Amino acid sequence: MCGGTAVRTVLLRLFSATASSAVLMLPAEAQERTAASPDQLPPVTVSSPGAGLPKRVARSKPAQNRGARSRAVLRPEQPQSASQGSGGVTPAASSDGTGTLQPSAASAIRFTGAEVNAVPFTRPGEALEIVPGLIVTQHSGEGKANQYFLRGFNLDHGTDLALTVDGMPVNMPTHGHGQGYADVNFLIPELIRSVNVRKGPYYADVGDFGSAGTVGIDYISKLPKNIAEMTFGSFGYRRGVAAASTAVGDGTLLAAIEGTKYDGPWDVPDDVRKINSVMRYSQGTETDGFMLTGMAYSNAWNSTDQVAQRAIDQGIIGRLGSLDPTDGGVSSRFSLSGNFAHSSEYGQTKVSAYVIRSDLQLYNNFTYFLDKPINGDQFNQLDRRTIAGFDARHTFDWRFSGLETQTRIGLQSRYDDIQVGLFKTEQRNWLSTVREDRVQEGDVGIWTDTTTRWTDWLRTTFGIREDFFSGHVLSDTPENSGNAQASMASPKGGIVLGPWFKTEFYGNTGYGLHSNDMRGVTITVDPNDKVTLLDRVPLLVRSRGAEVGVRTKAIEGLTSSVAVFVLDFDSELLFVGDAGTTEPSRPSQRVGVQWVNQYKPVPWLSFDLNVAYTKARFTDFDVAGDRIPGAPAWVGSASIVLGCETGWFGALKTRYFGPRPLIEDDSVRSLSSLIFNARAGYRFDNGLRVQLDVLNLFDAQTNQIEYYYLSRLPGEPIEGVADRHVHPAEPLAVRLTIAGRF
Numbered sequence: 001m002c003g004g005t006a007v008r009t010v011l012l013r014l015f016s017a018t019a020s021s022a023v024l025m026l027p028a029e030a031q032e033r034t035a036a037s038p039d040q041l042p043p044v045t046v047s048s049p050g051a052g053l054p055k056r057v058a059r060s061k062p063a064q065n066r067g068a069r070s071r072a073v074l075r076p077e078q079p080q081s082a083s084q085g086s087g088g089v090t091p092a093a094s095s096d097g098t099g100t101l102q103p104s105a106a107s108a109i110r111f112t113g114a115e116v117n118a119v120p121f122t123r124p125g126e127a128l129e130i131v132p133g134l135i136v137t138q139h140s141g142e143g144k145a146n147q148y149f150l151r152g153f154n155l156d157h158g159t160d161l162a163l164t165v166d167g168m169p170v171n172m173p174t175h176g177h178g179q180g181y182a183d184v185n186f187l188i189p190e191l192i193r194s195v196n197v198r199k200g201p202y203y204a205d206v207g208d209f210g211s212a213g214t215v216g217i218d219y220i221s222k223l224p225k226n227i228a229e230m231t232f233g234s235f236g237y238r239r240g241v242a243a244a245s246t247a248v249g250d251g252t253l254l255a256a257i258e259g260t261k262y263d264g265p266w267d268v269p270d271d272v273r274k275i276n277s278v279m280r281y282s283q284g285t286e287t288d289g290f291m292l293t294g295m296a297y298s299n300a301w302n303s304t305d306q307v308a309q310r311a312i313d314q315g316i317i318g319r320l321g322s323l324d325p326t327d328g329g330v331s332s333r334f335s336l337s338g339n340f341a342h343s344s345e346y347g348q349t350k351v352s353a354y355v356i357r358s359d360l361q362l363y364n365n366f367t368y369f370l371d372k373p374i375n376g377d378q379f380n381q382l383d384r385r386t387i388a389g390f391d392a393r394h395t396f397d398w399r400f401s402g403l404e405t406q407t408r409i410g411l412q413s414r415y416d417d418i419q420v421g422l423f424k425t426e427q428r429n430w431l432s433t434v435r436e437d438r439v440q441e442g443d444v445g446i447w448t449d450t451t452t453r454w455t456d457w458l459r460t461t462f463g464i465r466e467d468f469f470s471g472h473v474l475s476d477t478p479e480n481s482g483n484a485q486a487s488m489a490s491p492k493g494g495i496v497l498g499p500w501f502k503t504e505f506y507g508n509t510g511y512g513l514h515s516n517d518m519r520g521v522t523i524t525v526d527p528n529d530k531v532t533l534l535d536r537v538p539l540l541v542r543s544r545g546a547e548v549g550v551r552t553k554a555i556e557g558l559t560s561s562v563a564v565f566v567l568d569f570d571s572e573l574l575f576v577g578d579a580g581t582t583e584p585s586r587p588s589q590r591v592g593v594q595w596v597n598q599y600k601p602v603p604w605l606s607f608d609l610n611v612a613y614t615k616a617r618f619t620d621f622d623v624a625g626d627r628i629p630g631a632p633a634w635v636g637s638a639s640i641v642l643g644c645e646t647g648w649f650g651a652l653k654t655r656y657f658g659p660r661p662l663i664e665d666d667s668v669r670s671l672s673s674l675i676f677n678a679r680a681g682y683r684f685d686n687g688l689r690v691q692l693d694v695l696n697l698f699d700a701q702t703n704q705i706e707y708y709y710l711s712r713l714p715g716e717p718i719e720g721v722a723d724r725h726v727h728p729a730e731p732l733a734v735r736l737t738i739a740g741r742f
Contacts, residue, residue: 104451104461104494106506106549106563107132107199107594113192113220118641119653120677120693122730124187128163131197131215132596133612135635135657139705139727141303142262142272143331144362145183147705151199151567152590152614153212154630154660158182160514160543162210165217166293167352167391168337169414171209174439174471174518176383176420177362180209186276186297186333188258190227190241193220200545200565201512204447204463204492205393205410211512211543211567221245221282221291222252225687225741233693233735236263251283265730266304267318268325274299284341287348291339302328305364306727308711316713319701319728323713324365324378326427332359347396356387363428370712370720375426379434382421389414400452407450415442420519422527433476435527441471441518449492457500463492469539471518477530482522486539488513503552506563512543537571544568558599566591568619586618588628604644611636618664625664629708634658643683650680652697662708668724673702675729687741692734699732 109132116130125136125146135149145157155161159180163170165187175181198206199213206214226244231237243256258276263269275298282291304322311317337354365378393410421436449463470485490511498504521539526532549563567590592614600606616631636656643649654676662668676698681691703726710720 104496105202105508105547106551106561107547109197111195116192116195117189119639119651120679120695122695124189125184127189128215130195132610133594133635137704140305141301141328142270143185143299143301143329145181149632151212152592152616152631160209160212162206162214166219166337167339168335168354168356173515174418174441176360176381179517185299188256188276188278191219191256191278193218200508200547201543202492202494202508202510204449204465207445207467208515211514221254221280227741229737229739231735231737234733235265237735251281254280266320268302268304268322270301272301287341287343289341293337295335297333300330305366306705306707306725309724309726311713323368327363327365329362347394349394351392353390359384363425367711368713370710375431378425380423380425385416385418387416404453405450409448412445436476437519438474439471439518443467443469457498459496461494465490467513469515473518473522477527479524480522484518484521484539488540502554506549509546513540515540542570557601560597562595564593586620589619590614590616605642608639625666627661627664627666629662630660632658632660646683646685648682652678662706668708670706671702673729675700689739691737695733696729696731700729702729703727704729
């Protein structure tokens with residue numbers, strides 16, 4: 001029984017909830033769908049290395065490793081029962097059947113695709129807000145990479161948050177718009193099988209961009225039933241998705257296509273035109289088989305960027321108006337990837353390889369008429385690249401002085417061939433070239449870690465990683481051409497105590513890194529005037545982190561965890577793609593705590609609550625102040641999901657994004673935001689699903705993002721005006737989805 005009467009009652013109350021009562025659900029996150037979606041494969045049961053070591057290790061049954069940047073050790077694929085993974089973590093049963101084992105860090109967690117799709121979200125990137133403590137915003141159209149916030153970081157468009165899709169890296173070094181640019185607009189949420197989350201620089205198989213966190217997204221390989229759905233919504237929103245799988249030879253062929261058209265609420269319509277597709281052929285299993293996947297994505301859009309608050313206050317534009325209606329962009333991504341896995345008496349081997357072709361043209365105008373009083377300050381950023389890489393790893397079990405031990409070794413490599421440029425434009429027409437470069441950049445990472453079970457209640461993991469980076473810049477300004485190379489070793493370590501009374505304690509520490517834009521490493525003169533001398537920045541920047549935490553399932557149906565962390569950076573130097581130069585920054589430290597709760601009292605109902613606080617400060621002295629602009633202190637979310645495989649279902653989710661300092665002395669701060677999304681629908685026995693989503697349920701008049709800098713409107717002083725620049729949150733919108741399974 002699913003409790004259909006109770007579901008209907010809760011749904012009726014869901015949409016009649018008032019803002020005052022909903023506020024009680026402040027900061028929280030991480031949601032599980034109450035019943036496995038018929039559009040998703042049963043999840044793979046996983047645990048972390050070491051956490052999943054059997055009580056007795058036999059050479060004839062080697063541990064199996066999931067590979068492709070996931071720290072999880074695969075167990076034989078099996079359906080997840082209603083009681084499993086009640087907190088979003090899919091536990092691995094111990095070999096003696098007496099209990100479950102948890103990940104190797106308090107902040108590590110895994111979600112199924114059903115959990116991701118159980119709550120409504122506005123755009124594909126917001127699907128990643130399933131990650132506790134992660135805020136995903138957008139400030140410039142529906143084709144540009146999202147802006148990410150995690151653990152007190154304003155991560156811009158991806159720096160220090162490593163994102164992968166089916167083992168392919170999403171982050172792009174030496175990018176035309178920003179270092180680590182991570183565009184997930186090609187994501188098709190309905191195809192997500194799992195989202196694997198790890199935070200901090202504690203994992204030997206994670207290299208560049210992973211200091212704050214790593215999010216690995218994996219797609220399904222087979223659909224239990226084919227999918228066809230259409231969505232119609234406010235502000236001209238239209239989206240269609242079709243996906244099907246069928247047996248071909250000894251394997252399975254999966255194909256999916258998505259099309260989206262969207263104007264948005266803006267005075268200048270976004271006019272989004274997106275087409276997206278996936279085709280995959282797979283044979284065997286994750287531990288003995290292979291997959292070959294092709295993806296294709298194309299998008300074109302206009303954008304209403306952040307605008308000066310004074311322009312709204314003075315009535316020059318409305319709240320949803322634009323100060324340069326020709327901003328926008330064109331983007332495309334094509335990829336081919338393969339994954340191969342093999343198990344034997346010598347262990348588990350996993351190899352993945354990929355080739356990606358990516359193109360981006362962005363047109364932005366953030367300062368209006370500050371630099372060019374006549375033609376305006378619009379600029380065009382070009383990034384065109386081919387990426388090739390692979391990830392090979394092997395896992396084997398052995399005994400160390402009679403102790404059960406698991407060792408992993410891996411080799412990762414990536415090469416980017418990049419054409420990148422910055423141009424001054426007016427209404428998308430070329431005026432002049434600031435700089436244009438050809439960059440070849442490559443890196444190799446060698447890593448290993450070993451997990452030892454010392455007793456039934458103690459296990460440790462120690463690892464080390466060595467990264468080698470090298471690159472060449474050929475610039476249109478010869479003084480800015482050059483070669484660079486660097487290497488860095490990063491030791492890691494972790495300990496797990498327990499379980500006692502269904503409770504485990506964790507300690508983790510490690511060194512990490514992030515790379516800087518190769519152009520900033522070889523630069524000598526300002527490309528704007530070719531004369532002003534500029535200092536070069538180091539190719540690699542060191543990070544250091546530690547975390548202690550606890551996770552408990554002592555209360556039936558409730559999974560609760562607390563993690564306290566610290567993360568230091570030697571510098572936050574970044575290459576500023578908007579100016580073509582480097583922007584010096586300062587050493588920093590972030591100290592924080594995260595509390596995650598997931599409660600499933602009955603199979604058809606689940607609650608989630610997540611709260612995170614981070615104190616982010618520059619650690620050197622400067623009269624300007626020690627606050628880090630854009631670094632959030634409080635974030636959180638909460639959600640309730642109810643329903644079964646058939647009958648009524650629904651969800652209510654709220655996300656809180658706390659105020660942030662916008663300048664170093666904290667004299668200017670952003671607004672906070674509290675946004676609710678709601679869903680109600682019905683699943684029929686014949687596979688038909690009707691679903692209504694209400695986004696920004698209470699029509700909150702708040703902002704997606706805020707900045708503070710100089711800009712100039714026509715008629716203002718030539719030196720410009722310092723002001724808050726905002727991108728409003730979209731007003732209340734409804735979307736109706738009609739979907740079928742066949």
